[in-house]
Structure formats: structure tokens, C-alpha cells
Amino acid sequence: MEKTARKKTILIIEDDPDVLSTVVKQLEYLGYDVLTASDGMEGMKKIDGGGYDLVITDIVMPFISGVGVVTALKEKMPHIPVIAMTGYGKEPESAAMEKKADVVLAKPLKIAVLKDTIAKFLAP
Numbered sequence: 198m199e200k201t202a203r204k205k206t207i208l209i210i211e212d213d214p215d216v217l218s219t220v221v222k223q224l225e226y227l228g229y230d231v232l233t234a235s236d237g238m239e240g241m242k243k244i245d246g247g248g249y250d251l252v253i254t255d256i257v258m259p260f261i262s263g264v265g266v267v268t269a270l271k272e273k274m275p276h277i278p279v280i281a282m283t284g285y286g287k288e289p290e291s292a293a294m295e296k297k298a299d300v301v302l303a304k305p306l307k308i309a310v311l312k313d314t315i316a317k318f319l320a321p
Contacts, residue, residue, distance in 0.1 A: 281298035
């Protein structure tokens, strides 16, 4: 019997429900399993639970920022790629990169860019 490849799982941490919904729909359409969190605190709980191959996080969020999420994730699981996203320019981007986000993308997200970026980390 031939094994089927396991779907890759992505955790998205985003406090804007419209952005979250759009990204989830696109990633599910592309064949990924998607877990979501609506703020940094919820995201941290899901990170502790594990079970994902990549994390996408907003940088500016209530409770725990994306920078805090990246810091904690890279301390616990440095092998998990992190894509940070921001609509606030260079300052949050610099902070996220210092904390070892693998890539920082500008909002509004271009789905083709997001798709290509994810593919670099989750090649079949």
C-alpha cells in the first residue's frame, strides 16, 4: 500500500479577522491544514501544543506581540520557520528580524508572494 504524504500544517496568528479569514481560505485552497489564533496569547498556547510545520504571525497584536511570539518560538523550536507580517513599516520589521523571524512580509499581503515564501520552507 502506497503512503500518502501528510498535509503540512500552518499556524496563523493574526488579530485582524478579515486578514485571518483571507489567508486561511487561500492556504486551505492550496492544500495546507491551517490552525489559527486571534492574538499573541492564544498563539503562544497553540505553539506550546505543537503540531505545525510553519508559523505565520502578525507583529503588532494585543497581549503578546509577534516579536514576543517569534522570540518564544525560536527558543523552544528553532527549526520551525516563522513568517512575520506587518503593516507598520521598518521598526516592527527590524525587531522581528532581530528575534529571528525567517522572513518579514508587508501588509497588505500579496497571496502569490506568501505562497512562494511558504513553498521555500515547506517544499514537498
